[in-house]
Amino acid sequence: MPTVKVTIGDHVLAESSDTIVVEGNHYFPPDAVTKSEFSDSKTQTVCGWKGTASYYNAVIDGKEVKDVAWYYPQTTTDKAKHIEGYIAFYKNKVTIEQV
Template sequence: MKAVLDGVVIAEADRDDVVSIEGNWYFPPRAVREGALNESPTPYTCPWKGEVQYWNVSLDGAELADGAWSYPDLRPGAVERVGTDFAGYVAFDRKVVVSD
């Protein structure tokens, strides 16, 4: 699967390595291109997943503020609810096209 913003591939992984949660595809950290994400200070906490780390996407001219997010430290029960450990996995804003 690929995550593409303005024609630039931001992340790429086998479908078996990504996790679908609530309509979003979460890519393992190793699938995200080096240097594509920069930490954002935007705060948010999901009631069942935990505290979010937002990321600004910036790579090869493609830019999107708060265009990605991850959950570095999952709340108890989150892994059981999803069926797999997705701590640190990265999901993308809808402006980033994710496809097979």
């Protein structure tokens, strides 16, 4: 599998050749994400088959990008268990490319 890289400007937020694609989104293993760029968001959403998603904001060069990424800390169905804890990014807030 090719390596997938997520950036904002010259800041790398995630990079991995071990992503899981669900509904067109790359979910990155937690150890492939630069969490030092993140702060917790208060946003939560609910998916019928994945569960309740939590969000991260990114702080890039002192500027906050709200709800740039989401993850499911605990999925609600076996079908989604393989992405539990994995992190996905909003395509309109970051650059996602195969390198």
